[in-house]
Amino acid sequence: MEKVALITGATSGIGEATACMFASNGYSLIITGRRADRLKKLKQKLEKDSTRILDLCFDVRNEDEVKKALKELPNSWKRIDVLVNNAGLAAGLDPIDGGSSDDWNRMIDTNIKGLLYVSYEVAQIMKEHKIKGHIINIGSIAGKEVYPNGNVYCATKHAVDALSKGMRMDLLKYNIKVTQICPGAVETEFSLVRFHNDAEKAKTVYDGFEALVANDIADCIWFAVSRPPHVNINDMLVMPTAQASSSVFFKNKS
Numbered sequence: 001m002e003k004v005a006l007i008t009g010a011t012s013g014i015g016e017a018t019a020c021m022f023a024s025n026g027y028s029l030i031i032t033g034r035r036a037d038r039l040k041k042l043k044q045k046l047e048k049d050s051t052r053i054l055d056l057c058f059d060v061r062n063e064d065e066v067k068k069a070l071k072e073l074p075n076s077w078k079r080i081d082v083l084v085n086n087a088g089l090a091a092g093l094d095p096i097d098g099g100s101s102d103d104w105n106r107m108i109d110t111n112i113k114g115l116l117y118v119s120y121e122v123a124q125i126m127k128e129h130k131i132k133g134h135i136i137n138i139g140s141i142a143g144k145e146v147y148p149n150g151n152v153y154c155a156t157k158h159a160v161d162a163l164s165k166g167m168r169m170d171l172l173k174y175n176i177k178v179t180q181i182c183p184g185a186v187e188t189e190f191s192l193v194r195f196h197n198d199a200e201k202a203k204t205v206y207d208g209f210e211a212l213v214a215n216d217i218a219d220c221i222w223f224a225v226s227r228p229p230h231v232n233i234n235d236m237l238v239m240p241t242a243q244a245s246s247s248v249f250f251k252n253k254s
Contacts, residue, residue, distance in 0.1 A: 002028055002052075002079075003026070003027050003028070003081045003082070004027065004028045004029070004030065004077065004079050004080050004081055004082070005022045005027045005028075005029055005030070005080070005081065005082040005083070005084060005225075006029075006030040006031075006032065006080050006082070006083050006084070006118075006122060007019050007022070007029065007030070007031055007032065007084040007086060008032050008033070008060055008083075008084065008085055008086050008087035008114070008118055009032070009033055009060075009086040009087030009088065010029075010031035010032060010033050010039065010042060010086070011033035011034070011035045011038035011039055011042065012038065012188065012189050013186075013188030013189055013190070013214045014086055014138060014183075014186065014188060014214045014217045014218065015031075015033070015084070015086040015087070016042060016214065017213075017214035017215045017217070017218035018084055018086065018214075018217075018218040018221050018222075019031050019042060019046065020046070020218070021215075021218040021219070021221070021222050022082070022222070023046045023049060023051040023053075024049075025222065025226075027051075027081075027082070028051065028052035028053070028054075029046065029051060029052070029053050029054070030053075030054045030055075030056060030073075030077060030080070031043065031053060031054070031055050031056070032055075032056045032057070032058060032060075032069070032087075033057065033087070034057065034058070034059050035057075036055075036057040039055040039056075039057055040055065042055075043055045054073075054074070054077050056069045059114075060087045060110060060113075060114030060115070060117060060118055061106075061109040061110055061113060061114050063113075063117045066114075066117040066118055066121060067117075067121060070118070070121040070122065070125070071121065073125075078125060078129070079125070079129055079131060080122050080125050080126065080131070080133065081131055081133055081134065082133065082134045082135075082136065082225055083118065083119065083122045083133070083134070083135045083136065084136045084138070084221060085115045085118060085119060085135065085136065085137045085138060086138045087110060087114055087115075087118075088110055088111045088114075088115075088138060088156075088160075089106070089107065089110055089111070089190070089193050089194070090107065090142075090153040090190065090193065090194040091103035091104075091106045091107050091153075091193065091194060091196075092194065092196075093149045093150070093194060093195070094149055095148075095149055095151070096151045096152075099151065099152065103152070104152045107152055107153055107156050108152070108156055111153075111156035111157065111159070111160060112156050112159045112160070112163075115137060115160060115163065116163070119135060119167065122135070123135070123171060123174075123176065126174065126176055127174050127176075131176075132175040132176070132177075132229065133175075133176045133177070134176070134177040134178075134179065134224075134225055135167060135171070135176060135177070135178045135179070136179050136180075136181060136221055136224060136225065137160055137163070137164045137167075137178070137179070137180045137181070138160075138180075138181055138182075138183070138217075139157055139160045139161055139164065139180045139181065139182040140157040140160075140182055140183060141182055141183070141184045141237065141239065141243075141245070141246045142154045142157040142158075142246060143157030143158050143159075143160050143161040143180075143182055144161065144182060144237065144246070145245060145246040145247075146158075146246070147246040147247040148247070150246070157182075160180065161180065161182075164178055164179075164180035164234075164235070165234075168232075168234060177232045178232075178234075179224045179225075179232065179233045179234065179235070179236070180234070180235045180236070181217060181220050181221055181224065181236050181238065182235065182236065182237045182238065183212055183216075183217050183238050183239075184212065184237075184238065184239035184240055184243045184246075185205070185206065185209075185211045185212060185239075185240055185243055185249075186211060186212040186213065186214065186216070186217060187206045187211040187212070187213055188213075188214050191203075191205040191206070207251070208249075208251030208252045208253060209240060209242035209243070209249055209250065209251050209252065210240060210241070210242060211240050212238065212239075212240050216238065217238065220236055220238055224236065
């Protein structure tokens with residue numbers, strides 16, 4: 001039987017790499033994001049390999065948009081085996097007394113509320129169709145430790161950590177697996193977004209060490225999803241070799 005994965009935030013980075021990984025393993029894909037042009041480009045790329053693709057352009061922060069998109073899925077797409085809650089971001093790197101409420105709201109609305117809105121709708125589909133599904137939440141080392149000036153971002157990822165544990169408990173009786181994948185430093189658009197498109201500042205984050213790349217995390221997601229039915233990876237923390245904790249790195253200064 002055809003298997004379907006829904007991936008949020010598929011327009012770049014980990015989301016895009018995960019879409020390519022699942023397509024290469026025979027999944028049909030529902031790809032979502034806010035940037036319609038990038039979604040179309042990814043759809044065209046994956047369709048060349050005969051992968052069945054549905055692209056849905058919506059913002060996970062908008063509950064009405066999420067409900068409309070997922071409740072009105074075409075009949076041929078009303079089976080979702082895997083949900084990858086990848087959409088998320090950091091905005092700003094300021095002390096709590098110098099932060100921006102716009103940044104705070106953006107992170108809370110995306111990282112927590114967006115994950116909840118999408119998870120709720122997909123869980124209903126899995127339950128209704130009695131699918132032994134799998135929900136993958138992309139957390140962070142920032143959900144395990146707090147670092148200076150990380151305050152609200154760390155709080156949102158700690159929320160993802162708690163929600164992943166709670167979802168695992170609540171959805172157990174429906175045979176729905178829940179996994180959290182928590183990366184350390186991954187060189188994607190993450191820092192560019194955090195520093196409000198300051199490319200020079202974003203690049204310095206990864207100077208002096210070899211960061212993870214999006215494909216490393218896509219590999220981890222695929223590993224979790226491809227385990228036998230009786231095996232669930234509850235939680236996976238994945239770091240670059242040069243990173244020991246959220247704030248301890250070994251960097252080449254030469």
